[in-house]
Amino acid sequence: MTDFQGFYEAGLSVEIYDTMFDEEFTQQLGDVRFYSEYAKKDSLIIELGSGTGRVSCALAELGYKVLGIENSDAMLNIANAKRKGLKQKGAKFIKADMKSFSVKIPASLIIIPFRSFEMLLDVEDQIACLNNISKHLDQQGKLIIHITYPNSEQLKPGLRKPDKSWCSQVPHPKTGNRVLMDAKSINNNVVNQVSREIWKFKEFSDDEDVLRLETREIIWRWTNPPELKSMLENNGFTVLEHYSDFNRNHLMYGGQQIIVADKL
Ligand SMILES: C[S@@+](CC[C@H](N)C(=O)[O-])C[C@H]1O[C@@H](n2cnc3c(N)ncnc32)[C@H](O)[C@@H]1O
Numbered sequence: 593m594t595d596f597q598g599f600y601e602a603g604l605s606v607e608i609y610d611t612m613f614d615e616e617f618t619q620q621l622g623d624v625r626f627y628s629e630y631a632k633k634d635s636l637i638i639e640l641g642s643g644t645g646r647v648s649c650a651l652a653e654l655g656y657k658v659l660g661i662e663n664s665d666a667m668l669n670i671a672n673a674k675r676k677g678l679k680q681k682g683a684k685f686i687k688a689d690m691k692s693f694s695v696k697i698p699a700s701l702i703i704i705p706f707r708s709f710e711m712l713l714d715v716e717d718q719i720a721c722l723n724n725i726s727k728h729l730d731q732q733g734k735l736i737i738h739i740t741y742p743n744s745e746q747l748k749p750g751l752r753k754p755d756k757s758w759c760s761q762v763p764h765p766k767t768g769n770r771v772l773m774d775a776k777s778i779n780n781n782v783v784n785q786v787s788r789e790i791w792k793f794k795e796f797s798d799d800e801d802v803l804r805l806e807t808r809e810i811i812w813r814w815t816n817p818p819e820l821k822s823m824l825e826n827n828g829f830t831v832l833e834h835y836s837d838f839n840r841n842h843l844m845y846g847g848q849q850i851i852v853a854d855k856l
Contacts, residue, residue: 604793622838635700640690641708645671652683710812743846
């Protein structure tokens with residue numbers, strides 16, 4: 593059940609996305625560099641949950657042909673505006689669901705960066721997505737998924753208030769005003785492995801008046817490494833690599849998961 597607008601639907605959370613996750617952030621994370629190591633210049637890359645095009649646009653600038661699949665109009669609008677300003681024209685974005693998109697050209701690489709796979713809230717949806725990926729990957733093609741590997745502290749059952757470290761602020765990219773984002777609550781359902789976070793966004797004027805106040809909800813599902821591995825293996829994939837980060841460090845509880853697979 594959802595009470596608030598979704599995080600990626602509209603408003604401040606969408607408008608400040610690229611300010612929070614800018615080029616410096618991307619360089620530190622190292623995901624674009626990692627994906628490019630599996631990409632081929634003469635074939636298609638598909639990014640699922642492509643958002644504002646943070647990854648797809650960067651890959652296009654490196655000379656790759658990328659198709660971003662995204663189901664939020666607000667995120668797509670930003671991606672399409674960015675695409676127009678690129679020197680290289682290899683990125684394209686379409687509105688579709690990652691579980692059911694249909695594209696005629698097979699891809700040699702399908703990527704699901706930065707937790708987009710976690711937006712699928714049950715195993716049925718995750719498997720539907722993997723089956724659809726299978727249909728779109730060429731025979732030698734690879735799939736890379738990046739999700740988190742949360743620890744027991746992060747996955748404490750029930751409702752709680754996050755600590756202050758969840759609060760951050762950035763300047764609004766258009767107005768320059770200070771925007772504060774603050775997590776109000778987390779509610780972990782450990783049976784379904786689903787977490788529901790409520791966030792407040794405030795935009796302030798120079799005089800510190802609140803100009804906009806928005807509440808957004810993000811719901812995501814965690815998948816532990818053995819579950820992710822067996823889900824892939826039971827749905828037509830072979831797991832080739834499974835890391836904790838884009839520097840290929842060993843899996844670490846409380847870190848992230850980067851999994852590389854190909855078709856059986
Ligand atoms: C965490 S953002 C990641 C955006 C981008 N991949 C990046 O790395 O910056 C997750 C994105 O997945 C999109 N999304 C969620 N569920 C989706 C679905 N079923 N099909 C397509 N896109 C989806 C959201 O709208 C959002 O833009």
